Amino acid sequence: MxxxxxxxxxxxxxxxxxxxxxxxxxxxxxxxxxxxxxxxxxxxxxxxxxxxxxxxxxxxxxxxxxxxxxxxxxxxxxxxxxxxxxxxxxxxxxxxxxxxxxxxxxxxxxxxxxxxxxxxxxxxxxxxxxxxxxxxxxxxxxxxxxxxxxxxxxxxxxxxxxxxxxxxxxxxxxxxxxxxxxxxxxxxxxxxxxxxxxxxxxxxxxxxxxxxxxxxxxxxxxxxxxxxxxxxxxxxxxxxxxxxxxxxxxxxxxxxxxxxxxxxxxxxxxxxxxxxxxxxxxxxxxxxxxxxxxxxxxxxxxxxxxxxxxxxxxxxxxxxxxxxxxxxxxxxxxxxxxxxxxxxxxxxxxxxxSGIGAKVEMTEAQQLVVSGLSVCLPGGRPLLSNLSLSLSSGESLLVAGPSGSGKSTLLRTLAGLWPYAQGTMAVPQKKDFLFLPQKSYLPLGTLREVLLYPGSKRQVTDEEIGAAMALCKLDWLRGNLNRLEDWSHVLSLGEQQRIAFARALIQKPKWLFMDEATSAMDEPAERAFYTLLRERLPGTVIISVGHRGTLTCHHKKKLTIDGNGCWNVLNL
Structure with a gap:
């Protein structure tokens, strides 16, 4: 005592x-x-x-x-x-x-x-x-x-x-x-x-x-x-x-x-x-x-x-x-x-x-190189074993597999969020990363602040914001840039996913990670938005997680994982 x-x-x-x-x-x-x-x-x-x-x-x-x-x-x-x-x-x-x-x-x-x-x-x-x-x-x-x-x-x-x-x-x-x-x-x-x-x-x-x-x-x-x-x-x-x-x-x-x-x-x-x-x-x-x-x-x-x-x-x-x-x-x-x-x-x-997990090396080169990467759950069950992979500027990768196989966990690992991993990763500076989850986070604030979240590295004009909104079929919201709302309750899930794509067009990241980012869209809309990304962001590396077969045609590589450690990479 x-x-x-x-x-x-x-x-x-x-x-x-x-x-x-x-x-x-x-x-x-x-x-x-x-x-x-x-x-x-x-x-x-x-x-x-x-x-x-x-x-x-x-x-x-x-x-x-x-x-x-x-x-x-x-x-x-x-x-x-x-x-x-x-x-x-x-x-x-x-x-x-x-x-x-x-x-x-x-x-x-x-x-x-x-x-x-x-x-x-x-x-x-x-x-x-x-x-x-x-x-x-x-x-x-x-x-x-x-x-x-x-x-x-x-x-x-x-x-x-x-x-x-x-x-x-x-x-x-x-x-x-x-x-x-x-x-x-x-x-x-x-x-x-x-x-x-x-x-x-x-x-x-x-x-x-x-x-x-x-x-x-x-x-x-x-x-x-x-x-x-x-x-x-x-x-x-x-x-x-x-x-x-x-x-x-x-x-x-x-x-x-x-x-x-x-x-x-x-x-x-x-x-x-x-x-x-x-x-x-x-x-x-x-x-x-x-x-x-x-x-x-x-x-x-x-x-x-x-x-x-x-x-x-x-x-x-x-x-x-x-x-x-x-x-x-x-x-x-x-x-x-x-x-x-x-x-x-x-x-x-x-x-x-933060001291455990995969060894991450930040590089100036616009290339991601993964060597011997193994990912597991907190309890120790392996999801991915000894993965080797490389992606360069302009390439795209689709991560596919059954539900619960670890697709989203792989994205967390690449982002440095998941500590239960081993291996080495050479990744670009995170300042060039942007993540589009299935349900985008819309902070409390004006619509302008929502579109620029978490913050742009450069000065963005209202004209640029308006142009991105128009491309993403959000031009009906252009008059609300200074409106303060809880936008996550105002906009539907599909509209929130369009907001996320508008962010990508505005911020122009060099690395774009998308986790079921088009799940609330129909297939024509999904095709239109992937086409838009390729046209407007030709040098951006796109890594997508999804279940739809229609996503395959929008990527150059496909990584398939089974959730038990096995994986396979195909060039499309």
Whole structure:
């Protein structure tokens, strides 16, 4: 258990320290220093208020109007300063939080996107559920909770240091008869506060420890439920055609049942913890009065002294009870840290995949040479064994075979996405590659941005875009280049495939990979588009995956694979 705690603390510290060692460390440390100063000023003001209690209530007890008026004036000044400190303490802490979150979000997004980590995470067996939620929500919770807890702990330590001395002085000496002897206990209220807080902290941990796992699970179940709702929105037309509403409803309610069941566990455990912490807090209000009352009735202190003692005891007890009061927040923070560190570990694990697979050599020559390439599934089953192949500028290759034989996986391997491969590949620079999948990705944005996705290497005029659209029978959309839509829901699958061909004509890649890119078109349209590519992009190498026999006449070579390792190349 101690080893696990040490590992957790090490992981937590690694998450925290990165920002304060980053290129923004100057701003981070500067803001932190100001916030710490304001926290200490806050504690110092509490000490001044504590001293003021003695003066104010003694003036009331002594019916001293002049002292009473002077104390009110002092309170006005202290209250004004306290308000200013409290406002900027919160404001600057929130400013630091958003700066930290912005830096972490950028870092996590970069790590998630680089080297296709977001894709490779799907290939490995890991527990990274809903990475989008970890970036958007968990990072926000992490920065918020970390700052609240760290500044709360700092304030608790400073408060304890300041008020222990005051409480020790106010406590006096408690004399306890012990037979013919007596025992004198100096600063007895300090020892009472420590004992009270230690017992409370231990019991709170015993009661609240299960909340850590419950919070972890709650975050996961909530994210799974949200993800299923998003999938319905993204695939609403297909579901409508299937009339799959009852199936989706069953799925939604099943996932939401997990949310409800886990939340019930949270409610029960939170109820138990609240029973204890509420009782603990209420007893703490009257407890110092009971302990200090004997000295007050013995006229060893005045009313002001009693109230000052109560205030000092309350501050010491609050500081010592920091973990009692913050336990629910600590439990949530721990679950967030575990989710983030798990995410980081799995991204590192995926990063190791980039070091395995086929040996890829980027060349300036417009030629692809594959030697001894073997491709398999993650479990080890071979799809392709010892493939040798070469393609030069202007050539075309059709990859054919039964469904599930590995045709699309071969394209992933050539693109450098599939790590479960061996052999060598000499490939051109990827900047000259363009992939046309069966269902093209249409990003959110204007139609112009959709057509130029992922971004053109040169300046493209609206006239060029319009000409490409006209060739692809999309000229009816030419007036919508600046229209912002979710185009994947506006256009049919066939129209989306035409958009992909328009991209190819606009971007003029030297290597074009097409995976069932004409599956939603009829055969005359398919023939027209392949003819268009050959006329407009004569030097482009075309590699197609498809099942239709009509594709054969549009290619110079045909690679047939059977999914068990065997292959055959024919010149057409």
């Amino acid at each position: 101690s080893g696990m705690n040490c590992a957790f603390l090490k992981d937590s510290w690694q998450l925290i320290r990165e920002y304060w060692c980053s290129e923004e460390k100057g701003q981070a440390w500067g803001l932190t220093a100001v916030i710490v100063t304001l926290n200490l000023a806050h504690v110092y003001l509490l000490v001044l208020f504590n001293i003021w209690y003695n003066r104010f209530y003694n003036a009331l007890q002594n019916l001293d109007k002049e002292e009473f008026s002077s104390a009110l004036g002092e309170f006005s000044i202290l209250a004004a300063i306290f308000i200013i400190v409290a406002v900027y303490e919160l404001y600057l802490q929130q400013k630091l939080e958003i700066k930290w979150r912005r830096w972490l979000t950028k870092k996590y997004l970069v790590n998630w996107l680089q080297n296709q980590t977001y894709y490779r995470l799907l290939l490995v067996d890991n527990n990274t559920d809903n990475p989008d939620q970890r970036i958007s929500e968990d990072l926000q919770l992490f920065t918020n909770y970390t700052l609240r807890l760290s500044m709360g702990l700092l304030k608790a330590i400073a408060t304890l240091a300041a008020f222990v001395a005051i409480l020790w002085q106010l406590s006096g000496i408690l004399t306890i008869p012990f037979g013919s002897m007596q025992v004198d206990i100096s600063g007895y209220m300090v020892w009472v506060a420590i004992f009270y807080a230690v017992i409370g902290t231990w019991l709170t941990h015993k009661i609240g420890k299960p909340l850590i796992k419950i919070n972890f699970d709650q975050q996961r179940y909530e994210a799974d439920f949200r993800f299923s709702l998003v999938r319905l929105r993204e695939n609403c037309e297909s579901i409508a055609f299937y009339s799959g509403e009852s199936r989706e409803e069953k799925l939604f309610l099943g996932r939401f049942a997990c949310v409800v069941d886990n939340f019930r566990k949270f409610m029960k455990r939170q109820k138990q913890l609240t029973w204890f912490t509420s009782g603990y807090g209420q007893i703490a209000i009257i407890f110092p009065v009971l302990v200090a009352a004997p000295r007050y009735f013995a006229k060893e202190m005045q009313l002001g002294g009693l109230l000052q003692t109560m205030s000092a005891f309350g501050k010491v007890q609050d500081a010592l009870s920091f973990f009692v009061d913050s336990y629910p927040l600590l439990a949530e923070w721990k679950s967030v840290v575990e989710r983030l560190t798990g995410f980081v570990r799995n991204m590192h694990k995926v990063g190791e995949l």
